Amino acid sequence: MILLDEAEQVLTIDAKGVYYRELNARLRDAVENGVKKVVLNNITGQRYLGTDLPGEVELEVHGTPGNDLGAFMNGPTVTIHGNLQDGCGNTMNAGTIVAHGRAGDALGYAMRGGKIFVRDDVGYRVGIHMKQYEGKVPAIVVGGTAQPFLGEYMAGGVLVVLGMGLQEGERHRANFIGTGMHNGVIFLRGSVEQHQLGKEVGVREPDEADWQLLRSLVGEFAGHFGFATEELLRGRFLKLLPLSLRPYGRLYAY
């Protein structure tokens, strides 16, 4: 069933039983014909939503999308009323992903631009090999906590993990945080033990510029999910950053 509200240029698609290839082809078609917003109902595991769509498009997803949502995405805004699976935001260049739920593994792998907001917890290796480049500084804000290898190989960008849902005094559970990290920054609200951090990672207190960044990102996060920004900014934030931009500089016999 497809309904098009012509005045609003909004298309509604019932995705029940529609194969991803056909669904994504329909999205491309619709956008080519001037549709600005697509509401996708009954999404059940269809992959690659948001890939190969132009920047100004908005997707509203109801259900559980499949892996690689927003892979190579270059601008669209995707809001998911449900949980994300693995590999979402893979090599993303621009755009926004907002998940009213949790996300799986390798979220934002090698992403270079854009923002991802996840209300609840995230899986393993989130933000792995994130990059930054000139004005492009990608950001991932996670409401809950993360599994191990958060920010592994991180080469740029900002990761914020707010630790909502952790009990008073409870540590984040991730180990190997920032293993191989050589650029970028991770902000953790709550506590971690030194042994949970990769050996390339140093711990600092956020400075005024960091707080400004945090206020802006956390403010955006709170806006998406209806939280109070000041509440989220309360508590101790740790700034994790690489001790060296060349963690593997002394490997070779020149």
Next chain:
Amino acid sequence: MKTYLPARFRVRRDDERCIRCRVCERQCGFDVHHYDEEDDSLYCDDEKCVACHRCVVFCPTGALTVEKNPLSYRENYSWRPEAIEDLMKQAETGGILLTGMGNDKPYPIYWDKLLLNASQVTNPSIDPLREPMELRTYLGRKPDRIDLAAGNIGRWTRRAPQVAIETPIMFSAISYGAISLNVQESLARAATEYGTFFNTGEGGLHKSLYKYSDNAIVQVASGRFGVHQEYLDAARVVEIKIGQGAKPGIGGHLPGEKVSAEVAATRMIPRGTDALSPAPHHDIYSIEDLSQLIYALKEATNYTKPISVKIAAVHNSAAIASGIVRAGADIVAIDGIRGATGAAPKIIRDNVGIPIELAIAAVDSRLRAEGIRNQASLVAAGGVRNSADVIKAIALGADAVYIGSAALIAMGCHVCQACYTGRCSWGIATTDDYLMKRINPNIASRRLTNLLRGWSLEIKEMLGGMGINALESLRGNRHHLRGVGLSDTELEILGVRMAGS
């Protein structure tokens, strides 16, 4: 620490011929030559010489030559000079030994043990000078059957995207950063002029080379450097790099000092940071995951381009290639143990992988046995030195080959294996502003098109001799090969018979 390493080469200068023009001093990227004004004489630091011959070639009076240091060690089959010197270098630095170019160890080169057939009497040979010979090759997934439904006669129902090359020779992936922009432009221009492809490697496509994108294969590797919509849209083929023959199973580190402003812009990373390519793709731990990335790229390019997957030739290549084809790849590229690199740990380059000849035969046989050979084109790389190697690769089962070292040699490389230093005197494996000007894309691209033309003419001659007028009739046609000096097992794996049988 005082080095205990003797010089490997000696630079000999004929003082009677030397006119003190100091060309050698300027040309050497390794600072071997020094002019002393007081003495009006030139001196050499032999221990810095890598035997690249740049000074020898450019000395206007032929006053220079480079020879091996005749220094003798006590004979020892186990502790050969290379083993002693490598060990000392590590004792002095405590690091991993780096090297450049391909494996230089005396593993069997099967090209040299395979001989081609020719027609005599019963099947006339063809003269390519007077009769058309077809070298054009189409890469991409071929249909399982031709649909003969009414109104659709002879037309494929769903044809996967195909790309055509005018000769079965493409330029291997060599990334900007490992080589200079001038070198990549030379490759791009030659590929465009001759109707074949160059491959960006994993370092992105510089904005000045987008005009050659109709002849570009772009790579997506684990570091995802410079991968974005425009890059994927520009290319004719997108290649997922899993592995490389020179360093199977490991990633790459482009050191920060090689990440110049232009390299940084192309890779889309900050200037001066290390560009680390992790060993695996973090989203690929299985054939199913590979399939996910293949289809992510097909989605990102709206199913308009073949997707290639490049792997290093390793023990299980046949089974892996089968998985790659079933995962949806349109092209499988396999890089053998002699495949080259700009920098790799020497211990890996010299000990990991298998020869490409065996890998082509094993993969082609396996895909045929499974009835899926048509579903992907097979591209062979690693150690192709001349047109006979090309034609033997095709007879073993490849659709086309990649050449990397051969292309660099055409531009001046003397295979000194010092690419990893970034000080290439020939201006090839460097991003140094002064050195890179030595490659003039006008001249270097002509050298490359000359090479492609020469090899293509030779391939036509050999094909004609076999009585074949279209290259595709030779593909996987191992009856046209015979082996010499090979064991029964080698012959069986290669799928060829002993010469004389």
